[in-house]
Amino acid sequence: MSQYPKTRPVPAAGNKERSADQHPGTPSYKRVIAIAAGGAVGGFLFGFDTAVINGAVDAVESAFTLTPVGVGIVVAITLFGAAIGAFCAGWLADRIGRRKVMGVAATVFLLAALGCGFATGFWDFAGWRFITGIAVGFATVIGPLYITEIAPAHLRGRLASLQQLAIVLGIFLALVSDSRIAQALGGADARSFLDLPAWRWMLLAGTIPAVVYGALALLVPESPRYLVARGHLDQARAVVARLHGISANQAAEFVHRVESTVRESTQPRFTDLLSLRTGLVPVAWIGIALAALQALVGIDVIFYYSTSLWKSVGFDESASFGLSVLSALVNVAATVVAIMLIDRVGRRPLLLFGSAAMFVSLIVVTIGFGNATPVDGGVALPGAWGPVTLVGANAFVVAFAVSWGPVVWVLLGEMFPNRIRGVALSLSAAANWGAGVLLNLTFPSLRAWSLPGSYALYACMALLSWLLVYYYVPETKNRELEDNEHLLDGTTPGRPA
DSSP: OOSSOSOOOOOOTTSOOOOGGGSTTOOOOHHHHHHHHHHTHHHHHHHHHHHTHHHHHHHHHHHTTOOHHHHHHHHHHHHHHHHHHHHHHHHHHHHHOHHHHHHHHHHHHHHHHHHHHTOOSHHHHHHHHHHHHHHHHHHHHHHHHHHHHHSOGGGHHHHHHHHHHHHHHHHHHHHHHHHHHHHHHTSTTOOOBTTBOHHHHHHHTTHHHHHHHHHHHHHSOOOHHHHHHTTOHHHHHHHHHHHHTOOHHHHHHHHHHHHTTOOTTSOOOGGGGEETTTEEOHHHHHHHHHHHHHHHTOHHHHHHSHHHHHHHTTOOHHHHHHHHHHHHHHHHHHHHHHHHHHHHHOHHHHHHHHHHHHHHHHHHHHHHHHTOEEETTEEEOOTTHHHHHHHHHHHHHHHHHTTHHHHHHHHHHHSSOGGGHHHHHHHHHHHHHHHHHHHHHHHHHHHHHOHHHHHHHHHHHHHHHHHHHHHHOOOOTTOOGGGGGGGGGTOSOSSOO
16 A cells, blocks of 8 residues: 555644645645656657658658558658667666667657658658657566556556556547648648658657657656665655655655565666576566567557558448547547556456456457448448447447556556566567567558457457467566565466455
């Protein structure tokens, strides 16, 4: 449970409420909420920079005379960069600090947006998209890591979920930005402003949130748990007292507890994750499985292929685009619901519900596409199967967004012991991106083989995700991060006692 009280004394009648500094020992979480929101801006860039290519890809194909293979490289190379960035981010964060990695990520985002916007050829453009992916990988890790380490236990789920909310907002606003720029300049190829085509302005728009993120990285404090690991105990106590609005004695007690779980003389290494008996320590395997299954349930298919998917089963182009936007809006709304529930319901119940709901909705979609009939060289969903399949697809989005979307990143930030958190989160995030690459590379072939068969496979992944959570995933609601040290030995069962 959180070691800080959750309520503040009621001020005397006729007096204005005094600040937290005037009430030593009385927590005020306004500051930590604001700082967590600042840390989540990296998630916004993650969503924006991965989705912004959607509106520009056709114009880029024309500008650089790309082959279909070239188009695939331009889109997919960002995912490879993200896997590498995620793998390195935790290691780097343990050496130079969480705050500095945010600054590095912001700088890379800024340079990559400029590079993509002014690229002169295919390899130039592909290289900058790869660098964009590295920054995305940094953001994947550093956002959950930083927010988890600064948040009090009873607010940690909601604050860490801000990362996922920022991601889905970034995706949505990238689509809106692309559309507005193309509309304002007369098309993605139009040269109506400074003799640059609209698609370049779409990519250059990413410089704005990158600059904001860089400024915030200079303003937010360093993670107190990182400061303790580096032996800067006085700074850690000052940060904790300021962040949580508590007394110096409470801050000292908190820092002492963190210090007891961190070996200052040992820098975290990937070798700390190794186990002679199981290859990796059990908690690392659980993190990898959670991260991989989050991608393998097929959520990217809805967002990266939805427009062409709906067109392939008989919806016209306008309706297909509208359905894709609808899915994005549903994603945002359901993520807000998840933020409201995660600290009340808990992590495991949300994940179990989400897995079951994803399984059922994917089965509905599988059956719906299984009833598609050939029409004029394509296929169509007859009778009620069109709306039923549409409802099933959006039910899948809701189930994912209210559970596996935000909760997995919250859990990955919480479940690892202090001394391996950075490297273990990096490994898990790299597994997530690797699974995403596998999903995106295989779906076109699976769709050509059997569209209902591909969704049946994703339904199987949803079933596996339920089994993983039920048997192996611990509940971390209202638990301090220092309570997870025993997970290293693998003796804690997934189901809490």
